[in-house]
Amino acid sequence: MQNRTLFVRIFIPTLLVALFFIATLLNEVEKNKSLAKQQIILSVDNQIQLLKNIIEDELNSVEQDIILLSNELALLDYLQQPTIEHQTNIELSWKNMIFAHPNIQQIRFLDAKGVEQIRVDRDIRSNQIIISNEKQNKFNREYVQNALEHNDGEIFITDFDLNKEFGEIQRPLNPTIRFIKRFDNVGEQSGMIIIN
Numbered sequence: 252m253q254n255r256t257l258f259v260r261i262f263i264p265t266l267l268v269a270l271f272f273i274a275t276l277l278n279e280v281e282k283n284k285s286l287a288k289q290q291i292i293l294s295v296d297n298q299i300q301l302l303k304n305i306i307e308d309e310l311n312s313v314e315q316d317i318i319l320l321s322n323e324l325a326l327l328d329y330l331q332q333p334t335i336e337h338q339t340n341i342e343l344s345w346k347n348m349i350f351a352h353p354n355i356q357q358i359r360f361l362d363a364k365g366v367e368q369i370r371v372d373r374d375i376r377s378n379q380i381i382i383s384n385e386k387q388n389k390f391n392r393e394y395v396q397n398a399l400e401h402n403d404g405e406i407f408i409t410d411f412d413l414n415k416e417f418g419e420i421q422r423p424l425n426p427t428i429r430f431i432k433r434f435d436n437v438g439e440q441s442g443m444i445i446i447n
Contacts, residue, residue, distance in 0.1 A: 309354060310408070310428075312352075313352075313354075313355070313430050313446055314406055314430060316348060316352065316355070316430075316446060317406060317430045317431075317432050317444060317446050318406070318432075320344070320345070320348065320358070320444060320446075321432050321434070323341075323344055325337060325340035325343075325344050326341055326344075326360075326444070328340070329369075329440070330434055330436070330440050331440075333368070333440050338368075338369055341360070341369055342371055342382045345358040345369075345371040346371055346380050346382070349371060349372075349373050349380050350380055355373065355446055356372065356375065356414070356425065356427065356447045357370070357371065357372045357373065357445075357446070358370075358371050358444070358445070358446050358447075359371075359444070359445045359447075360442055360443070360444050360445075361389055361442050361443050361445065362440065362441065362442040363435075363440075363442050364388070364390055365388055365389045365391070365392075366386060366387075367383075367386040367387050367388075367389065368386065370382070370383040370385075371383070375421070375423065375425055376423075385417075387416070387417060392415075394407075394409045394412075394429050394431065394445075395443075397409070398431040398433060398443050398445075399433070401431075401433055403433050403434060403435040403436065404432065404433065404434075405432070405433065406430060407430075407431045407432075407433075408428065408429070408431075409428055409429040409431070410428070411426050411427065411428050412426070412427060413425065413426060413427070414426075414427040414447065427447050428447075429445050429446065429447050430445070430446045431443050431444070431445045432444050
């Protein structure tokens with residue numbers, strides 16, 4: 252009986268201490284798991300914020316580019332008098348812009364009827380910058396119709412879609428966002444400049 256009492260007196264406190272130790276250990280493990288999850292979430296949030304900032308910076312940069320191009324003397328001369336010389340000056344300027352900005356795929360000037368008058372492209376396969384003589388009528392494209400609803404001088408930014416050339420989706424697939432600025436000044440050629 253005395254052994255039993257001794258056993259109970261030793262066992263119960265030992266069991267309580269062991270249970271307390273196990274509970275403390277499990278609590279620490281759960282805290283560490285929770286902390287690790289919070290660190291992962293914080294890391295992902297930081298990466299998302301960084302990507303958001305990069306994308307916003309890129310979009311702001313292209314918006315500044317279209318403002319710059321639309322105020323260039325070469326384009327202003329062309330809008331006043333669309334000569335071959337003025338067009339050549341624009342094409343040279345646009346080639347330099349595309350060369351300096353690897354995310355720009357294409358810069359175009361469409362007249363008020365939606366027909367491309369000036370077009371400079373980056374070939375997505377060879378990365379060559381090309382002055383295109385193949386002009387398309389883009390009047391029926393949704394982005395042209397939407398741009399026509401905006402005021403002169405406003406910049407319109409489209410949603411992403413797949414780029415189409417001559418009515419066909421471009422291959423390899425080329426997700427595209429367009430920046431469009433309209434021109435509709437008295438005494439000047441009406442139309443829009445578009446950066447893809």
